[in-house]
Amino acid sequence: MSERSPNLNMPYLQPAQAQKHVTHNEALQQLDALVQITVQGFDATVPPGAPANGERHALGAGATGAWAGQDGSLASWDGIAWQFIAPGEGWQAWGIGESERRVFTGGAWSRPPVAQLGINSAASSTNRLTLASEATLLSHDGGGHQVKINKAAAGETASLLFQSGWTGHAEMGLAGDNDWRLKVSADGSSWTEALVIDRSSGLASGAAVQSTAGDTTPGRLMRADFGYGPGNLVGTVAQSGGMPSGAVMETGSNGDGAYLRWADGTQICWGVKPHGALDIQSAAGGGFGSAVITENFPQVFAAAPSVTLSVVCTSGDHDGWAALTGCTASQFSLQHLKLSPTVSQDRELHFQAVGRWY
Template sequence: MSQISPRLNLPFLQPSQAQKHVTHNEALRQLDLTVQLTVLSTNASNPPAVPEQGEIHALAAAPTGDWAGHGGELAAWLDNAWYFVTPNTGWRAWDLASNMVKVWDGTGWITPPVAAQNLSGVGVATSYDSTNRLSVRSPATLLSHDGGGHQLKINKASAGDTASLLFQSNWTGHAEMGLSGSTGFSIKVSPDGGSWTEALAFDPTTGIPSGAAVQASADDTTTGRLMRADYGYGPGNLLGSVSESSGTPTGAVIERGSTSDGDYVRFADGTQVCTATLNAVSCTTAEGALFSSNSESWTFPVAFSSAPMVSGSGGAMSRFMGFDESSSLHVDYQVLSAVSDAATQRPSAIAIGRWY
C-alpha cells in the first residue's frame, strides 16, 4: 500500500507507526496550503524580504534566491522557511495581485477561458438589461479590421421592423438613421424625442431622395432645402428643350433654334421670340401717294399658341413694313416706301408671343 495519496501527496498513517500525530499534521498542513488556494502573486521570481506566515506565491519558470530551482512550484512561508508544493494540471488559485482566478495548465498559470456563446448579456463598465444586452460605458468604442475591411451589420427580421442607429442626448432621441419600418434608408430628426421629421429618405430601387430637406415641388423655395435637379436649373439644363405641364416648366430654361424660315428663342415661362431676314423686294408699285412691293408672307420658324405681335424694318431708311392680321403660323406683309425705289433690299421682322 502506498504511503501517500495519489493526487495531493498527503502522507498516510501507517500501522504501528510511532508519532502518528506528525504524519497527520503534515497532511493537514498540505491541505491547508492547497485547499481554497490563494496566492499573493503568480509568475513570481524574487522572494519577499519579510514574508508573513502562510503567504503563498506561484513561482515563475526561473525564480531566484531561496526560490531558485523551484520554477513552476508553489512557495509557502511556514515556520520561518519556504515550503514548496508542485501543482497538478487543473489546480485553481485566486490571484490577489490581479483579483482574478488562475488555472495551472501544466506549464504556467493562465486566466481560464470564458464561454462566449449564448451569453444572457455583456456589460462593459456598466450593466446590461433585457433590452440592451450589450452595454458599454466608455469614452470611445473601437471596431477595427482583421487584415482587411470591417462591416458593422444591423439586421432586422422583416421589412416592417426597424434596423437603425439612434443618437440621444441625456437619453432623449434627437436623430435616427437606418431602415425604419421599410427597406428604404432614411434620416430622421427630433427636437424632443417625441415628434420626428423625416429629413431624407432614399428609394431603395432608384436611390432618389425625398423628405423635408428636399425641394417638394418646382415652386417650393423653402429656405435651406436641397434643390432637385428636375425642379432647379444649372449648366446641365439651362439650355435645351423647354416643356411644361399645366403651366409648370418641366424642361430647360431657354431653347434656341432655327429653320429655313428664321430663328426662334423659347423661354420656360412661355415667351417666344421669332426673327427673320426676309426675301429681297423692290418698292415700285404705286398705291396712293406711296410705292410698295407686292404682298409677301412670312411663315414663323415655329408656331405660336396664338397670333403674336409683329414688327419689322423695310431694309432702308425710307422703307418700313406693314402687316396684315397675323395667325399663330404666319403673317402677311408689304414693304412700303415714300419714294419709288427699284433696288431690292431684304427686310427684317420680329414676332413676340407665347408658345403655350
C-alpha cells in the same frame, strides 16, 4: 476508497502509508499549480529554454519537445521537470501574454462570452452593454474600422437614436423597412421623417425636400428636377399645369429664323429673310409699287404675337418699307411698299415677334 481526488486529481494519503510526506507534498504541489491559475500564454507549443520555478503554460495543438503528446494540458515547471495536468471543463486561467482571461471548454481555452457588461454604469437585460463616459473611441487594428448594426428582418429596426434627458429627438437608420431614414421629434412621441433615401434608386424624399416645383418653404432642399443649375439652364423647356418642368430657356433655329423660349412661357422669334430682286415697280414718273408676302415663324406661338418689321435694301435706291397685313400663331403676312424710280431692288426683310409658347 479512491487514491485520487475526483476534481483536481490529487493523491490521497493511504492507511499505513510509508513516507506520507511524499504524497502530501505532491498534492500541495498540484494545488500550487491549479489554484489562481496564471499562465505565460495560451496555445503554447514550444517549451522555453530556461523556465522559472512554478512557470505555467496552457498548451495548444502540436506541442513539441518536452511537451510532445500533451496537447491541451497545463504544463507546470517544478524546478526539475514539467508536470502536466489535464484541465477540466469550466476551468479559468489568466494569460499574461494575452492580458485576458479564458475558460477551458470543449477541449480548448476560449474567451468567455459576456451576457452583460456595464462600464462605469449598470447593464440591464435590454441594454446589455452600457457605458458611462465623456467619450467613446472605436479605433482600427491595423486597417479600417466598421460599426455594424444588424436587424433580424426588414420590418425591424437598426438605427441610432439620439436622446436628450432620456427623450429621443433624432433617429437615423433602417426603421420599419430597408430604406435609410432620418427622423426628428420635438417631444420624443411625434416624429417627422425629414429625409428618406430609397434603397434601390438612392433618390431622396421627405419633409426636408421640395414636394413640388412651386414649393418654396424656407429650409427645404431643392430637388434637381424642380431647381435650376448649370446642367439645366439651357435645354428643352416644358411645363405642367402652368409650372415649369424643364430647362430655364431653350434656343434653336431653322430655315424660318431663330427663337428663344423661356420657362415662364415667353417666346421670341426673329430672322432675316432675303427676297432677292423683288421687282416692285411704280408708275413711270412716280407713285407707289407693292407686293404681298407671307412668312412662317421658326416656332409656333400659343396665340398671334406682336411683330416688328423692317426692310433693308441691299442694291438700288433705298426708299421703301414693309407693313404687316396679317398675323396668326404660326405665320405673318406683309406688304412691301416702294416709291419711284421704277427699278428692281434687292432687299432683306428683318422681323421680330414676341409672344408666348403656352
